[in-house]
Amino acid sequence: MNEPTKAGARPATINDIARLARVSKKTVSRVINSSPSVKAETRARVEAVIAEHGYSPDPQARGLAFRRSFLVGMIYDNPSPNYVVNMQQGVLDGVRGSGLELVVYPCDRASPTFLDDVRGFVVRQKLFGVVMPPSVSEDERVVEILKAADCPYVRIASVSLDDAGGMVVTHDSRGAARAARHLAELGHRRIAFISGPDSFRSSHERGRGFRDGLAEHGLILAPDLVRQGAYTFESGVEAAHALLGQPDRPTAIFAGNDEMAIGVMKAARDRGLDVPGDLSIVGFDDLPMASRVWPNLTTVRLPIRDMGRMAAEKLTARLRGLDPADLDQPTVDPQLVERESTAPPRM
Structure with a gap:
């Protein structure tokens, strides 16, 4: 069999890296996904082999291993395009460098096919996770769909509606x-x-x-x-x-x-x-x-963009083997910004 190091040889696979580093395939996967459960010495050895052989994980293969894609969905029903764009930019900030990509899904909660449409989107895309801004985040029916699909989610809402790992509360x-x-x-x-x-x-x-x-x-x-x-x-x-x-x-x-x-x-x-x-x-x-x-x-x-970023970071934490509830994120605290549109009333 051709060695992956030889000129013109086939690209290295995860099995090659595991064999050369004398670890299991699962350990290589954990190193790739920045899991904290790998010992420093083992991580260094695996990373050295990866660097030597120019190994790059195949996104499709990674998705199959997780039995889902490496897509984060943003499901929203919001009439303000400016809000949506700012939220989308924040989610992109949060997934940057993680290997995850964003796919947006506008919907209409008033539609009679709303729930079936959301269910079809989640199943078809095999989403790694979902970010839900209001008002979709407030719909418990959508949450039940995501739970049934074993799809992680983070809700952005004005009050706490879920456990800390699945919430960004805006107060x-x-x-x-x-x-x-x-x-x-x-x-x-x-x-x-x-x-x-x-x-x-x-x-x-x-x-x-x-x-x-x-x-x-x-x-x-x-x-x-x-x-x-x-x-x-x-x-x-x-x-x-x-x-x-x-x-x-x-x-x-x-x-x-x-x-x-x-x-x-x-x-x-x-x-x-x-x-x-x-x-x-x-x-x-x-x-x-x-x-x-x-x-x-x-x-x-x-801070709409920050809110999107914080939600996405809770999802990317799962890639690193972390508990999203343990992330050290600031509390969203809305502040008044005084400009020129207010003044004392005329007497």
Whole structure:
């Protein structure tokens, strides 16, 4: 048999590396996947043989060994393209250098075939793991599909819905409370809220936090100052027109995300209102567009790209034989970013 070291010989296989390093095939696999269970001396010997013979593991063979592909799926149903792109960039940051690749799967939770479509995607792709941003992350039916397929997952959500190894918690209510305090401390008393859709847990958490923040200043959110949006620019415009058309219009509006907040800006301009002189506006997420509109948008910063990276790192930890729950990751803590869209109300 030709040795893999000879010119023109066949490429080295994992069996060759195991034989030459005097270890098992499983040990070679553990070295390749950076498992901490391999002794340093053994790891050095295997890595030396790999380097000498130029061995490179075949991704398809690795996938067969795991009985799955080396693909990470991002399953999402989110109407904000900016949010999705930022999340996707974060997941790519997290899998870079791991041998895993990202495949994105947009879906519609309202579709009658939603669950069958997700199940088919997971089974067809033989996914190594799945990252789920809201609102898919909040759907227990999807979680059950992934468990049945023995597919690891990480959920990104405003509250804890799972064990630590499968969660990135964003604490949306904290950020919304900070938005409420900011407007109250500026002197606003008639403050409106445009929520996201009911199907998003984040919409409820942001509303709850906003009410709590107002209550700290002795304020309540009047029912006539609440409108529901859809986390889209268009829904922000529509909801703002309804609020600003009232005889006793609000002096400040907190929108549940930046897309809707920028829609509020347009509605204010359509009505000849000055921002922030006649109307203060606060958004949520701090997407790149928040600092590109005029006036620059005061908003609550949620580190979306970091959240995607943290979720992906919990999946890649499994490749290294680590428990995702043991990763030393920072807590997501939404912070208010004050810009030019808020000011004290005119007397």
